[in-house]
Amino acid sequence: MAQVRNKQVVLRKYVDGFPKESDMNIVESTTTLKLPEGSSDVLLKNLYLSCDPYMRILMTNDNITGFGAYTLGSPLIGNGVAQVLESGDQDYKKGDLVWGTTKWEEYSLVPSSQIRSKIEHADIPLSYYTGILGMPGMTAYVGFFELGSPKKGENVFVSAASGAVGQLVGQFAKLTGCYVVGSAGSKEKVDLLKNKLGFDEAFNYKEEPDLNATLKRCFPEGIDIYFENVGGKTLDAVLLNMRVHGRIPVCGMVSQYNLTQPEGVTNLANLIFKRVRMEGFIVGDFYHLYPKYLEFVLPHITEGKVVYVEDIAEGLENGPAAMVGLFSGRNVGKQVLLVAHE
């Protein structure tokens, strides 16, 4: 049987501190494009891979998170868009486009249960299924609407606001009639927030010496919903500016994942003073809402009322740089890795 090349991005060593490109390796293995006899798995040709901050957590081997860790020498695992080459599960057939959990390689054999959904709307960019129509989209939707319980006229603050999730939270907040401010790490991103993504206000946190004062200026009446993506100093300043009965959906704390000793948050007593609900969530607990989300978001996309900014790197060999770039804020918008065209 013909062997084909199967380029992979594998974890070379467990990461300590900020990830480096050298923590990963590009490996050229080979594979046969044939489902093993009797297998109920699905053989995928990977088209787009999603670079997500949570993946950093799986690059550490202490498992205090309960999420486990990547296996050294094996390809990274993450979300992606793929085409079915062969299927042992009657729900999928050759040629189907799907998205779900796959591996950082050209071809992957995965259990069919790892497929989240078939892709039915081919008029929309396929890469969107790593973003607005995939895990980050659902994350924004669930965190903002289910945990945030927004009401028209409320004040919303989003950190990492131009990222895969944040840019959607801001747009969903505007659709709900909220006032929304975002923080990001460069002038380019701040411009994007204000001029393309419809945020009412935005600032570059790196240029604000006193985040508490900045938030007081942006929110003289306080914050009703803080969509938490970063943790640390930003959270601490936010806690001083929450409004009574505010909500903090905790989606991520990306500023902390690379620190051996995370920053201490000192203003938690404000949770009491302001009766604030702070709640961590994982999108995996909410995928039963995916059809409802598509119903909500697809018309907004086709009507141009919600846009999505992507930063697409090309080729598996650029995967490590794309992954590492997430933590220095190099990407502008959702970081995608193009593996192959359809």
Next chain:
Amino acid sequence: MAQVRNKQVVLRKYVDGFPKESDMNIVESTTTLKLPEGSSDVLLKNLYLSCDPYMRILMTNDNITGFGAYTLGSPLIGNGVAQVLESGDQDYKKGDLVWGTTKWEEYSLVPSSQIRSKIEHADIPLSYYTGILGMPGMTAYVGFFELGSPKKGENVFVSAASGAVGQLVGQFAKLTGCYVVGSAGSKEKVDLLKNKLGFDEAFNYKEEPDLNATLKRCFPEGIDIYFENVGGKTLDAVLLNMRVHGRIPVCGMVSQYNLTQPEGVTNLANLIFKRVRMEGFIVGDFYHLYPKYLEFVLPHITEGKVVYVEDIAEGLENGPAAMVGLFSGRNVGKQVLLVAHE
């Protein structure tokens, strides 16, 4: 009209750090025991006053909490049990026993809206209306049942467990069929928790060099509900030991109120990993549930299934020491101040 002495405990200066007795003064003013012409207020003879940690917050003048602050030279304001001497509100009459917000003095003229409830169950110690039947009781009830959403068999951890609120949370948890562990600051308190209050396990946090290890030992399967009274290091260790979908009702952070720079909490990312809901609350938002609470708790009290440990100081002149003692953990059980017998 006859003037009578009205001894008061007044705030002498705003507090910085731990409160000291000298931050307060005993003042002998005088008053006439007569309602002003046309007043709709109520003239009270104070019997028991409640010493509560939240009062420390009102002794600081920065008002970052939004709760305001005590007025210098004026008596402290707090919960208490009193007898009505004269009433300008037809809902109350001379001789009624009531509890609500009063002042740290012998006689107080207060708006009738500050009365929380008439006391109808005089077979129960009057002082209980500063504790189990008053604000702390409602706090335990609301925090544990409304925010904690306990289920039979769940694992509950309570800090400041022998205090006014904690001792009730532990007993309510046992009534619900939970496994409950408490922490406190002395051997005497730990004995009380284990031998009188029915906790399954208890420890003296001052003798545990590694709180994370202690909690792992007490909760090998993790904590479902942490009833937060103290904040700081304890919270940080708890965050490492929460179970998936755990809840943290945040009642108080008494370990932090006296610190100029609160301790940093570093393990908040566990809110995400374990999908934990952490929610601050103030009992004042929940008093509509008071009748329901009485219905729940009164039978337990009369049947001896719930007990209540009080530490009663006698005389207004011992008020400052009682107040200060809350923050060194001197009191064993609910700290009450007896002002006068009925």
